[in-house]
Amino acid sequence: MKIDEQAAASPMKQLRLSWACPACHGELDANPDTLVCKECARRYPLVAEIPDFRVEAPAWIDFDHDRDRALHIDTVAREQGLSEAIIDIFRNSRKFDEKKSRYRLKQVLFGIEKCSREMSGWLAPLTRDPVLDLGVGPGQFVAAAAREGRVMQGIDVSLEWLMIAKHWSRSFGVEPMLAGALAEHLPLRAGALGSVISYDVIEHVGNQKRYASEIGRVLAPGGTVAMVTPNRYSLSPEPHAHVWGVGYLPVRWQAPWVKLMSGREYAYCRLLSTGEIRRLFRREAGLDLDVVFPPISPEEILQFSKLKTGMAHAYNTITQSALARPVMPLVGAYYRASGTKPKAR
Numbered sequence: 371m372k373i374d375e376q377a378a379a380s381p382m383k384q385l386r387l388s389w390a391c392p393a394c395h396g397e398l399d400a401n402p403d404t405l406v407c408k409e410c411a412r413r414y415p416l417v418a419e420i421p422d423f424r425v426e427a428p429a430w431i432d433f434d435h436d437r438d439r440a441l442h443i444d445t446v447a448r449e450q451g452l453s454e455a456i457i458d459i460f461r462n463s464r465k466f467d468e469k470k471s472r473y474r475l476k477q478v479l480f481g482i483e484k485c486s487r488e489m490s491g492w493l494a495p496l497t498r499d500p501v502l503d504l505g506v507g508p509g510q511f512v513a514a515a516a517r518e519g520r521v522m523q524g525i526d527v528s529l530e531w532l533m534i535a536k537h538w539s540r541s542f543g544v545e546p547m548l549a550g551a552l553a554e555h556l557p558l559r560a561g562a563l564g565s566v567i568s569y570d571v572i573e574h575v576g577n578q579k580r581y582a583s584e585i586g587r588v589l590a591p592g593g594t595v596a597m598v599t600p601n602r603y604s605l606s607p608e609p610h611a612h613v614w615g616v617g618y619l620p621v622r623w624q625a626p627w628v629k630l631m632s633g634r635e636y637a638y639c640r641l642l643s644t645g646e647i648r649r650l651f652r653r654e655a656g657l658d659l660d661v662v663f664p665p666i667s668p669e670e671i672l673q674f675s676k677l678k679t680g681m682a683h684a685y686n687t688i689t690q691s692a693l694a695r696p697v698m699p700l701v702g703a704y705y706r707a708s709g710t711k712p713k714a715r
């Protein structure tokens with residue numbers, strides 16, 4: 371057997387070949403350290419086994435720095451374990467102190483429970499194989515699927531976090547199928563997917579129109595999308611800037627307002643109202659979305675202080691009443707948006 375044939379027989383190579391060129395959507399050839407597009411000859415490196423399909427486009431992250439960090443995190447995860455690797459990211463990339471890093475570690479690891487519950491809950495009819503987790507982050511969905519012995523495909527703009535997702539999935543004995551990629555340039559053929567799930571992503575992508583049109587492109591007819599995102603018009607503070615009232619301002623005033631109130635930059639954050647996300651997906655993806663304001667989850671409430679727990683229960687009682695439903699788009703904190711791609715256009 372030639373070296374090439376040996377590689378072709380490996381399951382890792384099979385997994386890599388379900389991706390496509392993010393530029394022309396052509397088929398890929400797998401070499402030991404690179405994937406090469408058979409159509410346009412573009413080359414994509416493998417970074418600690420994970421293909422890097424990110425193309426030059428505006429993003430909140432520096433790709434070269436992220437690649438170095440990813441290699442470092444892969445080593446830490448191998449030598450010291452998953453928890454130490456997660457702490458390393460919080461300490462060094464996010465500049466959190468020891469206490470906050472440990473706290474966020476617990477939150478990340480506990481996140482798998484929420485994902486499992488959502489997968490057997492509202493996502494159950496919205497996860498048809500193959501499923502793509504668009505915006506893997508630390509990999510709670512990928513890990514929750516792996517714990518059930520299932521493979522969920524996943525992409526993220528951060529290779530550093532994808533290393534966590536890779537090792538987490540392997541800890542359940544499942545070889546994950548992950549790639550570094552931009553939401554606006556998905557490394558997938560048209561109609562390749564049964565479902566896309568995407569939590570807390572749309573508000574951070576550089577080009578929301580392309581995000582929506584790419585989801586419309588990669589879904590098979592009858593395929594589904596499920597998203598969760600913070601509501602633009604919310605009575606709670608903007609969840610990234612921790613400043614009140616941001617969403618009620620015109621978009622061009624939002625960044626200056628955040629700067630004024632907190633001194634922080636407000637970039638790569640554009641929260642959508644329920645009307646805005648519906649219009650976006652109708653126009654760019656040909657998809658009609660259902661929007662629902664869910665209660666705050668039990669897993670999140672468990673992490674709250676006593677006072678905040680009381681407030682969360684009150685929020686849930688009020689917001690889940692029929693009376694509140696019509697005003698939720700103007701006050702609610704988070705919503706779920708889901709839809710099905712029509713079978714025939």
Ligand SMILES: [Zn+2]
Pocket residue numbers: 391392393394395396407408409410411412
């Ligand atoms: Zn290509």
